[in-house]
Amino acid sequence: MKLVTFNASVDEEKAVRVEQTADGYTVSFAGASINIGVQLFKQGELQFLMYGKQYQSEVIGIVSQREYVDSRDGLTILAQHGLTDGLGWFYFGDTAEEACLCITKAMTAQCPFDIVQPGKPRDVLPGIFPDSEKLGVRNLAKIALLRKLNPLDSLAALEKQVDLLSSLVIQLANLVPGQDDIALVNHLQHIINDASANAGKSDDQTVASVMSFKKALRQAQADYFAARDGATS
Numbered sequence: 001m002k003l004v005t006f007n008a009s010v011d012e013e014k015a016v017r018v019e020q021t022a023d024g025y026t027v028s029f030a031g032a033s034i035n036i037g038v039q040l041f042k043q044g045e046l047q048f049l050m051y052g053k054q055y056q057s058e059v060i061g062i063v064s065q066r067e068y069v070d071s072r073d074g075l076t077i078l079a080q081h082g083l084t085d086g087l088g089w090f091y092f093g094d095t096a097e098e099a100c101l102c103i104t105k106a107m108t109a110q111c112p113f114d115i116v117q118p119g120k121p122r123d124v125l126p127g128i129f130p131d132s133e134k135l136g137v138r139n140l141a142k143i144a145l146l147r148k149l150n151p152l153d154s155l156a157a158l159e160k161q162v163d164l165l166s167s168l169v170i171q172l173a174n175l176v177p178g179q180d181d182i183a184l185v186n187h188l189q190h191i192i193n194d195a196s197a198n199a200g201k202s203d204d205q206t207v208a209s210v211m212s213f214k215k216a217l218r219q220a221q222a223d224y225f226a227a228r229d230g231a232t233s
Helices: 065-070 074-080 121-127 130-148 151-173 183-195 203-232
Strands: 002-005 016-020 025-029 032-036 045-054 057-064 083-092 099-103 107-109
Touching: 002 107, 016 099, 025 057, 025 083, 025 099, 032 045, 032 057, 045 065, 045 130, 057 065, 057 083, 074 083, 083 121, 099 121, 121 130, 130 203, 151 183, 151 203
Parallel strands: 002 099, 016 107
Antiparallel strands: 016 025, 025 032, 045 057, 045 083, 083 099
């Protein structure tokens, strides 16, 4: 595992301290420490090292960039877990041998390391492992997709479609002899009458609204897959 940093320091009290181990490094900061080695291998993934306090105890936590991106609000998630101070990140490529630990805070170490130009992981990694560039492209594609999508819009479109299908079920039930004895149909009719998401709209308007959203969603997904697959080809 290659060790790099943006800034070396001789002040051990304020710096991140790194010691080499048999398969990686021990990273320490303040009163917390963590071992970074092959036991944390995740193929083609970037993982962040974060310092914080949990229940009055100092900890160094690991946050996968995949989880951070998918959460939509990564900073809030980290704060909720008491992880407030970024120490760096580490990356594994296709194998555990293709690995890099980058300390972004001032670091002190007795083992060999390189000082690199400060930047985001997608700026630093390709200079060390050229194949890692696809990771940055893939994550940027995911971020672009999530920014296009609003979960509330998805929920609203789903509710409209469900209520439209409920209206269809009622219409079909009315063609069935003895449908007045089907209690659920009456309950469903009350829901549609009193709380339909499509109130005040014709069926054609509702279909057009749902179709417009679904087409935009499919296009956003197509754009994402094109960018992601381009990164892995």
